[in-house]
Amino acid sequence: MRVYKFLDAKYGMKSLAEKRLKISTIEDLNDPFELLPFGMADKTIRMALSSARSTWAATHGMLCFSSDWSDPVIWAHYSDKHRGVCLGFEIPDVYGTKVSYIDDRLPLPDRPQLGDATAWVFL
DSSP states (O other): OEEEEEEOHHHHHHHHHHTOOOOEEGGGSSOTTTTOOBOOOSHHHHHHHHHHHHHHHTTOEEOOOBSOSOOHHHHHHHTTTTTSEEEEEEOOGGGOOOOOOOSSOBOOOSSOOTTSTTGGGGO
16 A cells, blocks of 8 residues: 655655654654543543553554645645655555544443453553
């Protein structure tokens, strides 16, 4: 699959020169609700999920790509207001996971299974 990475000019040139990309830490993501997919109206649940996210974030990061290089909004947000660069990569399908955005938060499962994608929240 073809994927694209948007960078500002400084880090885009650095990435090209060093032939590597920086993995974003979870705490440095621009969306404070990233990786918090569950309803958090209850304060106790909200605190527990935020704590679990912080614990997980201490040892994990993300490398995010786009499937489209031509969207002007993406250029504005992730490429220094259209002044940066967009790098294209061909990666095996097994290494990419397409993100699906939904309008409402998911209900918190009563008992997540160990192999469940949501189980990391409780580790």
